[in-house]
Amino acid sequence: MSDSSSSTPTPAPHQRRPRYRGRNPRRFEEKYKEHDPQRYAETVAKVLASGKTPAGTHRPIMVAEILEVLAPQPGQVAADCTLGYGGHAQAMLARLQPGGKLLGLDTDPIELPKTEARVRALGFGPEIFSAHRSNFAGLRQILAAAELTGADVILADLGVSSMQIDDPARGFSVKLAGPLDMRMNPQRGQPSSAFLGKISSDKLATLLVENADEPHAAVLAPALAGKVFATTTALAAAIRAALPRLNQEDGGLAIRRVFQALRIAVNDEFSALDTFLRNLPACLNPGGRVAILTFHSGEDRRVKKAFAGGLHDGLYAEIAHEVIRPTAEERNSNPRSAPAKLRWARRAA
Secondary structure (H helix, E strand, O other): OOOHHHHOOOOOOOOOOOOOOOOOOOOHHHOOOOOOOOOOHHHHHHHHHOOOOOOOOOOOOOHHHHHHHHOOOOOOEEEEOOOOOOHHHHHHHHHHOOOOEEEEEEOOOOOHHHHHHHHHHOOOOOOOEEEEEOOHHHHHHHHHHOOOOOEEEEEEEOOOOHHHHHOHHHOOOOOOOOEOOOOOOOOOOOOHHHHHHHOOHHHHHHHHHHHHOOOOHHHHHHHHOOOOOOEHHHHHHHHHHHOOOOOHHHHHHHHHHHHHHHHHHHOOHHHHHHHHHHHHHHHEEEEEEEEEEEOOHHHHHHHHHHHHHHHHOOOEEEEOOOOEOOOHHHHHHOHHHOOOEEEEEEEOO
């Protein structure tokens, strides 16, 4: 006869959460209340009221304006090509019911499962919402795999999600030291540190101009190309050292432009956007609508040119001739919305 006590599992010892220095958490990992908004709603509300984005979350931009131009209706098929935290998707799903469905695309293998679980918890089952690990360039293939001829509503928010920006482990920002990575999908390609270590000065100068309109490209390129910077802060320090005459604010702008240029290159963002825009008319049902949020001139130029060309060729019946920008109220409450530009188009019937 066996000893019954041997089959009783030993309870795991209680783990105290790590203490942080000072009165308030500073590190991304320490902000446990912001990471659990359902349990600590009051703390999250305070963070939002201060004009900041709670750690591990994202605030969708221009939701009302997007819903107005896309006008999703019950029973329609929608595609959110940059699912992110799921804020825009949730707003559209509410308008698509009853009978509608939404396909959510995102290339980030870290955030996509979290967002899918979040949307499922709101009651949207697989027959209403499906999540697909792909960037927006793969929309045509995703629609075909779902046996759909097209979508009635398509949205693409080309900005980087706050979850990615704020997490130092992803290497998108200099707010805290982290590995110089910047890959949307850390399982593919090379990090920014390796990319920068291999590129020539001439190619880097061209990249800084094309990807970020960097006015100091000729000075920065020889100072950065072919060198190894393991962390985000090491690269930021090198940029400031290469531009010693710039004040703090202008130096900060140069750092953000260099990071933007590297992020676009490492993730091949312009190539993916060009493919998406080229396939877009074929992904829309007749009369279907598309809205695209851009955050810098390189993206906006491509969208503007593609929409104008589609209108000229009869693929689009109507396009936005002027960009729609966030209201002053939204810019004040969510400063990250400030550079956003919204353009839309309607497929010819």
